[in-house]
Amino acid sequence: MNKSTKQKPNYPMLISIYGILSSLAICLSYLESLIPQIPFFPPGAKLGLSNVIILLSLTFLGIKGSLFIFLAKSLFALLTRGVFAFLIGFSGGVGAFAVSVILLYVGRLYKRGYISLAGVSIISAAVFNVFQLIAAVIVTGTNFLSAYLPFMLFASVVSGLITGIILNLSAPTVKKSAAKLILR
Amino acid sequence: MIKDRLTELNKAGIKKGDVIIALILVLASFLALLYSPGSSDSTEKYAILYHKGEEIDRINLDSIDNPYEKPYILNGLKAIIRYEKGSAAFIYSDCRDKLCIERGQIKGQADASVCLPLNLVLIIEGGEREKDMDAVVY
Numbered sequence: 414m415n416k417s418t419k420q421k422p423n424y425p426m427l428i429s430i431y432g433i434l435s436s437l438a439i440c441l442s443y444l445e446s447l448i449p450q451i452p453f454f455p456p457g458a459k460l461g462l463s464n465v466i467i468l469l470s471l472t473f474l475g476i477k478g479s480l481f482i483f484l485a486k487s488l489f490a491l492l493t494r495g496v497f498a499f500l501i502g503f504s505g506g507v508g509a510f511a512v513s514v515i516l517l518y519v520g521r522l523y524k525r526g527y528i529s530l531a532g533v534s535i536i537s538a539a540v541f542n543v544f545q546l547i548a549a550v551i552v553t554g555t556n557f558l559s560a561y562l563p564f565m566l567f568a569s570v571v572s573g574l575i576t577g578i579i580l581n582l583s584a585p586t587v588k589k590s591a592a593k594l595i596l597r
Numbered sequence: 598m599i600k601d602r603l604t605e606l607n608k609a610g611i612k613k614g615d616v617i618i619a620l621i622l623v624l625a626s627f628l629a630l631l632y633s634p635g636s637s638d639s640t641e642k643y644a645i646l647y648h649k650g651e652e653i654d655r656i657n658l659d660s661i662d663n664p665y666e667k668p669y670i671l672n673g674l675k676a677i678i679r680y681e682k683g684s685a686a687f688i689y690s691d692c693r694d695k696l697c698i699e700r701g702q703i704k705g706q707a708d709a710s711v712c713l714p715l716n717l718v719l720i721i722e723g724g725e726r727e728k729d730m731d732a733v734v735y
Contacts, residue, residue: 446694495694528614529611553716563628578609
């Protein structure tokens with residue numbers, strides 16, 4: 414593409430989108446904490462609705478933009494839930510973010526259409542839970558918690574599938590609209 | 598029947614690869630369940646409290662006739678656990694989110710309640726394994 418015709422990002426709009434998506438991720442994270450325990454889900458396990466925003470942003474904002482939203486959400490967790498809960502959640506989040514980046518940008522499964530965003534969401538939910546458990550085992554110093562791995566893995570399939578369906582239905586429209594707003 | 602379900606999933610953008618990933622993880626969770634640690638042959642039920650990975654208390658839950666509450670003060674932070682015949686529960690904690698309290702009573706073998714800010718893990722050992730699904734509380 415010719416340098417002169419290359420579309421430049423609309424930076425004020427881009428900053429606004431960063432802010433809106435960060436707020437959405439934080440709000441969803443908070444709202445989710447108000448939902449009572451989901452039947453057949455391990456206590457403390459959540460649907461991970463805020464991860465919808467992070468995965469969604471990865472599809473059109475790129476790695477840097479999504480990382481900003483992920484860090485903003487993590488900072489909120491640090492301020493509201495304390496250091497230990499933050500460390501456990503952050504370790505899960507880092508693992509899930511890294512695996513989502515690999516699946517969306519590096520791997521071939523998504524690029525070639527073998528899996529949809531639901532597959533990415535399921536895998537990232539599983540990685541999130543596994544990393545969380547590893548962190549919990551390290552923090553508490555007891556490997557007994559690894560007994561909860563099967564339940565967390567099962568919960569990640571259910572939550573990943575639900576968030577994945579939301580992503581599959583919303584991503585194409587959001588991506589299209591965002592592209593119009595961001596590029597001038 | 599299966600074809601109808603697959604058509605419904607297709608409408609939600611679900612691909613075969615997604616279904617395969619979900620099935621692999623479900624299978625992995627069942628396999629992990631078979632090899633999960635924590636089972637004990639003891640017929641007596643104990644509530645064991647760990648702090649930073651070290652056992653700090655062990656209560657025989659079968660021998661309790663009258664329920665009682667026991668406070669623990671660790672690094673200036675307080676937690677109270679209520680012990681009853683066959684069960685135990687965090688009823689107070691100086692942590693922020695109180696998830697350990699929301700966890701409620703634990704009573705089956707391999708049941709656990711965790712208070713991460715206080716670095717406390719309460720585990721049930723012995724007795725019969727609970728059929729309910731339980732897991733770590735963050």
